Every structure is written in C-alpha cells, then in structure tokens.
Amino acid sequence: MKKIVKFTLNGQPHVGAVADNILLIDYLRGMGLTGTKTGCDGGECGACTVLINDQPALACLTLAPTVQGARVETIESQSRGGGLSDIQLGFHHKLGSQCGFCTPGFIMAAEGLLRRNPQPNDEEIREALGSNICRCTGYVKIIEAVKWAAKERGRGVR
Amino acid sequence: MESLPDFDLIRPRTLDEAVKARQKFPGNRLLGGGTDLLVNIRRGIGDAPTALIDMTNIAELKTIKADAKKLKIGASVTIQEVADDSTIAHHYPAIAEAAASIAGPTQRAMGTLGGNLCLDTRCIYYNQSDWWRSANGFCLKYQGEKCHIALKSKTCFATYSGDLAPAAMVLGAEVEIIGPNGQRRLTLTDLYSGDGQNYLTLEEGEIITALSIKKEPGLRSGYEKIRTRQSIDYPLAGVAAGLCREGNKITDFHIAVTGTNPKPVLLDGTAHLVGGPLDDEFFNALDKLMSAQIKSMKTTLAPGNYRRKMAGVLARRLTKKLFDNYCQ
CATH class of the missing domain: 1.10.150.120 ([2Fe-2S]-binding domain)
Incomplete structure (x- = not known):
C-alpha cells in the first residue's frame, strides 16, 4: 500500500507517494539526497542520523510514512x-x-x-x-x- | 541487509483502533521505535509480518502519571522520556538508571517502554542475516531443529537483554494489558515464560498498555550493567536491586538480573537473606542464590561464565552501594 506523505524537508514543503515498507533513508537517498549514509544498516552506527523535529533519529530504522507532518532535516540542510x-x-x-x-x-x-x-x-x-x-x-x-x-x-x- | 517485505503500515490514533487492527490484520506485529523489530524483520528472523501497527501515535499511551502512591508509564513513552522524568529519577531510581543506560541517545529517543519490555531474546546464532544462518544451519529459535549453544537442548537459550524489566521487577511492577477479551493486569515476572523461543506469555491479539508500580516508602533501588562498549551495546549482564535498611540491618531485599537467562530473573529466595547486617555471610548466601539461578550460556561473544560471574560482582557492588548510601 502507498501513502501520500506530507512533511517539511530541509525547510521546504514536500509531498510524496511512498510505499508502507520504505525506510526514510532509502526514500531520501532515492530522491538524490545522498549525503545521509547507510552504514551498518541496522541502527548501530549512526551514519544515517537525520533530524526529525529537531531530534536526531536513525533514518535506517524510520519508516518513511511515519514522518507525516514532521520537520525532517538532512546533512544537505x-x-x-x-x-x-x-x-x-x-x-x-x-x-x-x-x-x-x-x-x-x-x-x-x-x-x-x-x-x-x-x-x-x-x-x-x-x-x-x-x-x-x-x-x-x-x-x-x-x-x-x-x-x-x-x-x-x-x-x-x- | 535485505529490504523490508511488503506489509501494511497501520497508524491508529486510539487504543480502541489498535485493538481492532490487531484482529483485522492476521499476522501483524506491534511497532514501537522499531530499533529491535525492524532490524529483525530485515534479517528475516521471525515470520514476515503482513501488517505493522505503529503504536507511537496513540496519545493515551504516551503519558507518565505519578502521584503519592503509584507510578504509571504508558507503553509508547520513549525510553529517553523515562530517563529524563524527574519524579521517576527521584522515587524510582532503578527505572531511570536503567532507561539512561539503554543503547545510545538516538536509540533511546526512538525506542519505547513497551518495545523494551517486549525486546526479542538474542543469540549470536539468531541475530544474524538470513544467508549467515542458512550457511551455518538454522537454529531452534527460528526455522531450525537444533540449538547451536546446547546441541541436545529441546529449549531455546536465547538471552533476554531488556534493561527496564529487571529494574521494574525489584519494585514489584505490574503490566496493564488490553486484548480482544478486555483488560487484565499481570505481575511483570509473569510476562516472561523462561523459554527463549516463545519468551512472552501474552495471548494472541493482546497489547501492553502501561507499566504500573506502587510506591514502597523506604525501598531504595538502583541499576548497574556491563557491556562491551559504554554505548549502543546490549548488556552482557545487568543487575537491579531494591532494599530497605533499619539501623545496621537489611530489612527488605530484591535482586533482578538481565542479559543472562532467556528471561529477566527476579532472584528467588532473597527474603531469607534479610534481618541481619550486610556481612560476609549475607554476601556468600547472595552468591549462592545467584550461581544457582543465573545461567548464562554462550549466546554472546563474551563467554557465558564471564557474564555469570560479572552478574555476581554487580549484585554485590550494587547492594553494598545502596546499603551504604541509604537515607530515610
């Protein structure tokens, strides 16, 4: 199933259609924001850290549809x-x-x-x-x- | 690691919706912070869920309520919020110390109380990728016939490693549960079966909604653990203690241990140790209880024997610290 997800990405409003099982890191990198790195890919190394509502979060353990309405900031910001x-x-x-x-x-x-x-x-x-x-x-x-x-x-x- | 399998992500806003979603989507799993579950799903351990029910959007599960008599922490409160709460730190220090010691700050801000209580049991033969396990031979916990830790064993020795459970156990905590048949309460010790494979005693469709603890005036508590690094890693052994002191005598005493057995162990027999001073006799008796009940196997890279001995050291050290620093 896909969901329409609206959030603020690096200060700009963003709307996308995203499948339920897509991780935030893959979504971000897929749209060209490749500054966020996939390291251990299992929540142990912090290379994929982004800010969600000012709080550091692991993009490799965050399902993309769950950032609905949030402020997401990557290294590109x-x-x-x-x-x-x-x-x-x-x-x-x-x-x-x-x-x-x-x-x-x-x-x-x-x-x-x-x-x-x-x-x-x-x-x-x-x-x-x-x-x-x-x-x-x-x-x-x-x-x-x-x-x-x-x-x-x-x-x-x- | 592998991509996530296809599933529906359900994001209920109320507990009622969550209970209904559990019935509507067979083969679902509850999702807290995802720091344990999503990694396991990607490693192909445990059956792939058909639906994930995100519990972090339910306002009624995200509150900490404390009054003069009791504490109630909602299942979707984050571990960092537990660690930062001044009432918990003041009146239930074991809980705050355990919370502050979990993983690292980013994981703590994502992980939830309910998720930590239900943390899957762990083993070096289980927490591996699908290709690693298929090459080595699957194990008793999932897809395999034999335990690689104890070849003749009929039961799984995968280790329970949550930090909050032992801390809550020494304070006599209960969990509140809701399910298709309504609400019930369970002593936290009864939530864990002792079998590494089916480690929880929850029934189909049930949801843990809160942890509740009655305040025991005079009970002082703490938590200590060892791990390979001082951040991120799961405990090699973790010990919580709660005690009361009158003059030179210890009058109440509870110890619980994680990171060693397939369940968090509330040490049996500590009631027989109270009534006297904290002398060699006391500690020798404590050692005996620990060595009889703490059975760490080689489920981590550190040897089981080392973890068992260190659990004993932590128990002695923490008990002495709480006793020496005791204030009315």
Whole structure:
C-alpha cells in the first residue's frame, strides 16, 4: 500500500507517494539526497542520523510514512549558500573527519545537541554523540570540532 | 541487509483502533521505535509480518502519571522520556538508571517502554542475516531443529537483554494489558515464560498498555550493567536491586538480573537473606542464590561464565552501594 506523505524537508514543503515498507533513508537517498549514509544498516552506527523535529533519529530504522507532518532535516540542510555551516567548519578546522563516511551522522547529531544545549561541556558532547561510531579519528577531534562550533555559534557566527 | 517485505503500515490514533487492527490484520506485529523489530524483520528472523501497527501515535499511551502512591508509564513513552522524568529519577531510581543506560541517545529517543519490555531474546546464532544462518544451519529459535549453544537442548537459550524489566521487577511492577477479551493486569515476572523461543506469555491479539508500580516508602533501588562498549551495546549482564535498611540491618531485599537467562530473573529466595547486617555471610548466601539461578550460556561473544560471574560482582557492588548510601 502507498501513502501520500506530507512533511517539511530541509525547510521546504514536500509531498510524496511512498510505499508502507520504505525506510526514510532509502526514500531520501532515492530522491538524490545522498549525503545521509547507510552504514551498518541496522541502527548501530549512526551514519544515517537525520533530524526529525529537531531530534536526531536513525533514518535506517524510520519508516518513511511515519514522518507525516514532521520537520525532517538532512546533512544537505547544513549548507550555507554553498558555504559550510559552523559545525562543518569545526570538523574541517579540527580535523574531525578522515574517511568522512560517519561525518554526516555526527554533524546532524551535533546539530541536535547544539539546538537543545548551545554550550555543552565535554561530557555532554560525548553523551550526545553516543549513538555514532567513527572508525578513523578516535572521537577526540570530533569533540573538539563540536566545541569549536558551539563557540562560533555562541558568538553569533553561522 | 535485505529490504523490508511488503506489509501494511497501520497508524491508529486510539487504543480502541489498535485493538481492532490487531484482529483485522492476521499476522501483524506491534511497532514501537522499531530499533529491535525492524532490524529483525530485515534479517528475516521471525515470520514476515503482513501488517505493522505503529503504536507511537496513540496519545493515551504516551503519558507518565505519578502521584503519592503509584507510578504509571504508558507503553509508547520513549525510553529517553523515562530517563529524563524527574519524579521517576527521584522515587524510582532503578527505572531511570536503567532507561539512561539503554543503547545510545538516538536509540533511546526512538525506542519505547513497551518495545523494551517486549525486546526479542538474542543469540549470536539468531541475530544474524538470513544467508549467515542458512550457511551455518538454522537454529531452534527460528526455522531450525537444533540449538547451536546446547546441541541436545529441546529449549531455546536465547538471552533476554531488556534493561527496564529487571529494574521494574525489584519494585514489584505490574503490566496493564488490553486484548480482544478486555483488560487484565499481570505481575511483570509473569510476562516472561523462561523459554527463549516463545519468551512472552501474552495471548494472541493482546497489547501492553502501561507499566504500573506502587510506591514502597523506604525501598531504595538502583541499576548497574556491563557491556562491551559504554554505548549502543546490549548488556552482557545487568543487575537491579531494591532494599530497605533499619539501623545496621537489611530489612527488605530484591535482586533482578538481565542479559543472562532467556528471561529477566527476579532472584528467588532473597527474603531469607534479610534481618541481619550486610556481612560476609549475607554476601556468600547472595552468591549462592545467584550461581544457582543465573545461567548464562554462550549466546554472546563474551563467554557465558564471564557474564555469570560479572552478574555476581554487580549484585554485590550494587547492594553494598545502596546499603551504604541509604537515607530515610
């Protein structure tokens, strides 16, 4: 069975017809938003993290029809007129990204954190990124990147 | 992983609609956050559902109600909401500590109380892809004839790994259930059968609607667990304890363990341990109860014996902590 699903995607109203058994990650990637990555594909790695109503969610465990009426944001929403967002700049400056596959998930989890807690301490950052796995950098650089971004955002730079 | 099979997604807005949907669509499954169920469906473990009934849109299942005498948590309340609730943290700390320790923050925000209570039992021979299991030979829990953990076993040893159940058990929790034949209540310990295969005692078409706990003044509780990493992983062993203290004596004592047996185990015989101080004799008797009733098999990559011993360590450690920090 297919359902008409209406939601806000990266700030724009979106309407689509989607089968009941389609996962959000496949729906997003199928429409060209390939920034969201399929990692473990089983809810264990966080590479597919998107924001649903400001809350980080695993797109690989979300059925697409269930985002009816919600606000969905993907890594593509971070772009600032072709430039990088504060969190993306943080990952760039602090070398928070190596192979880059986990990075979209980490950035969206960090975005969720900074919206509810603009000035997190190290422990709060660690806790908020606890659903995301990176196999390259070892997390120290990622935590520095989020701290850098929080500082920038605190100064009103985005 | 495989794509999801075809199914109808039903999104009831009321409990009544959900009960009717369970009857209307044979072969349905209830969907909470999907963090356990959707992964299992994609791995082809358990029969493919013909319909998924999304329980997260039902307002009456999404409330936490607490008064001076009792606590009631709706089945669709998320695990993060349980962890964040200040009343639960203050009066029923084992529940809050268990909730805060589940998986990672993103999974907690998706997963529900009802889903965690009904978490499928797990085993390294079961939680694998279809091609892995077909190559290795299917197992007793699903599609196969034999248990790869204990070759001669007639029953399944897949391990129950939910964190909330043991925490609620030491507080004497009950579950509220609705089904085609109306409502009923069940002591939480009676929800679990002890068989890894058919691990719940729910009848066809029944739905858990809430967890309810009576407040016991003086009962102090907590939860501790070990896992391979400090996030995301299921517990290798998890222990909840609840106790009362008068002077130097322990006057009430309950222990429940997860991650070891095919069900969460509320330790039998703890009533005989109370009345004295927390001395070597007490802990030796506790060790005996634990080693007789906690039977972890090699259902995880960590050896069963290690998990059994660690459950004992956690039980001692948590009991001592609650006793030492006890305040009226």
